Each structure stands twice: as structure tokens, then as C-alpha cells.
Amino acid sequence: MALSGRAPSAAAGPPGPGQCQEHASVFTSEVAEEFDEILNGSTNQGQRYTWGSGLAVEISAPTSCEPGQHAVAPDVVRAAKVTVTVINGTGRRFDVGVLSFRREAQFDGRKAEAVFDSGGxxxxxxxxxxxxxxxKSYTYDMAFAVGAQAGELQITLQPDFGSDKAVFVGIA
Known part of the structure; x- marks a missing residue:
């Protein structure tokens, strides 16, 4: 079946079995290429991102964790924990708390809520x-509520408003 320059009529209905199969594989490869372009500039979890100032951050690949009985968390189906290491290659002190307030997390395209499990x-x-x-460097853990099935966890960190955002992407 060849594609025409006009949209199919609503009366035609969806294509039947076997129709448009050749175009589906082209569409799939185009989507994969576009997805790669979207992720361009991202840092995979387990790698280091260094800002121009010399400050660097690494985020480990996510691991599962079960929040303790005293955890403050939304309705958690499953939690994913990452280890963050901040490496100060600048000539001045750095307050790690700044990264906490400029942090974003998403799981499969939706906001991922932080799981607060101090001591857990x-x-x-x-x-x-x-x-x-x-x-010097400093290492700490943070966790997020994620879905029951494995999916993409994206964590974004920014040390100040003028700096680029470091985007870490991995499967949780």
C-alpha cells in the first residue's frame, strides 16, 4: 500500500492486518532516531557531569529500595534510590543544599515524588x-517513588540559575 499526499477519510477506518506494515518499521526507526536526538546532551546515570566552574556531579544507576516504617512518602508502589556524589573542583566552598532545591525528577514522563526515609x-x-x-567530595542518597514496572527515571540538577542543567537518564 502506498501513502498518498492526502489524509485517509474517516469512513475508510483503520488499516487492516498487514496494511502499512512497511511504513510502521520506517516510523519506528524515525522515532528511535528522534528519541536519540532528544536525549542528546543528557548524561546517563553512572556518568559524571562537570559544569564550567569545575563543580561536578555523578549519579549512580538506580536501585530498588523499600521505604522504612518511618518514611515520609506518597503512596509508593516502588521506590528507586540513586547515590549522588558532588565533586568540588572549584576554588570555593559549595553548599550541597543548593542542588536539593534545584532538583527535578520524572519517571516515565511524570513527576517523581521524593521519598524521605532518613535513617532508612x-x-x-x-x-x-x-x-x-x-x-573534596560528598556523597548522599536520594530516592523517588516510581511505577510498578521498569521505566525511565530522569533526574535534573542545577547548582545555580545561571548554570546549565545536568540531566541524568536511566532505567529504574
Whole structure:
């Protein structure tokens, strides 16, 4: 079946079995290429992102965690925890708390709520208050509520309004 330059009429209905099969594979490869372009500029979880100032951050690949009995969390179907390491390659102190307030998380295109589990297996939720001296690093855990099935977890961090956003993408 060849594609025409006009839209099919509503009366024609959806294509039957076997129709447009050749175009479906083209569409799939085009979508995959576009998805790769969208992710261009992202950092995969497990890699490091370094800002022009010399400040760097690494986020581990997500692992599952079960919030403890005292966790403050929304209705959690499943939780995913990542380990964040901040490396201060600048010439001045850096307050890790800034990353907490400029953080965004999404799971499969929807906002992922933080899981606050201080002292529990999921960690403190990423609201950290620590000063990292030049040449030093600091590591902490943060967790997010995710769906029952595996999906894409995207975490965005930004040390200040003038800096680029570091976008980490992985499967949770």
C-alpha cells in the first residue's frame, strides 16, 4: 500500500492486518532516531557531569529500595534510590543544599515524588545540608517513588540559575 499526499477519510477506518506494515518499521526507526536526538546532551546515570566552574556531579544507576516504617512518602508502589556524589573542583566552598532545591525528577514522563526515609534504606530524600570544600567530595542518597514496572527515571540538577542543567537518564 502506498501513502498518498492526502489524509485517509474517516469512513475508510483503520488499516487492516498487514496494511502499512512497511511504513510502521520506517516510523519506528524515525522515532528511535528522534528519541536519540532528544536525549542528546543528557548524561546517563553512572556518568559524571562537570559544569564550567569545575563543580561536578555523578549519579549512580538506580536501585530498588523499600521505604522504612518511618518514611515520609506518597503512596509508593516502588521506590528507586540513586547515590549522588558532588565533586568540588572549584576554588570555593559549595553548599550541597543548593542542588536539593534545584532538583527535578520524572519517571516515565511524570513527576517523581521524593521519598524521605532518613535513617532508612531509601535515604534522606536528597535534602542535604553539607559544605564541600575545594578539592573534596560528598556523597548522599536520594530516592523517588516510581511505577510498578521498569521505566525511565530522569533526574535534573542545577547548582545555580545561571548554570546549565545536568540531566541524568536511566532505567529504574
Amino acid at each position: 534504606p531509601c535515604g534522606g530524600g536528597g535534602l542535604e545540608s553539607a559544605t564541600v570544600l575545594p578539592g
